[in-house]
Amino acid sequence: MPYIKESERKYLNKWLDSLTTVLTDLTNGGRKNSGAVTYVIYRILIDLYSRGNFEIKSNALKVLSSVEHEYYRKVLSPYEEKKEKENGPILPKKRKNGVQSSTV
Secondary structure (H helix, E strand, O other): OOOOOHHHHHHHHHHHHHHHHHHHHHHOOOOOOOHHHHHHHHHHHHHHHHOOHHHHHHHHHHHHHHHHHHHHHHHHHHHHHHHHHHHHHOOOOOOOOOOOEEOO
């Protein structure tokens, strides 16, 4: 994930704070109406990347992929680690002959 300069963050955060407040209200804190968030993200991608050649258009996918990986790394993975510590890891089931197999 490219981390941008603090001055750019401050400029963008003025706009993002208002947007996330509206989206928080529309989605009941992320519990419903994810379509509103999807619309905003899609609209940003369309406005920025839909014109031009393949390289420009495909930059939208690069952005989405980077965001997906960063969200997993910073938000979801730590949550999963916490839950694994609380509940224990998922271990393979032992077969009668002593050979392990997956429980999936």
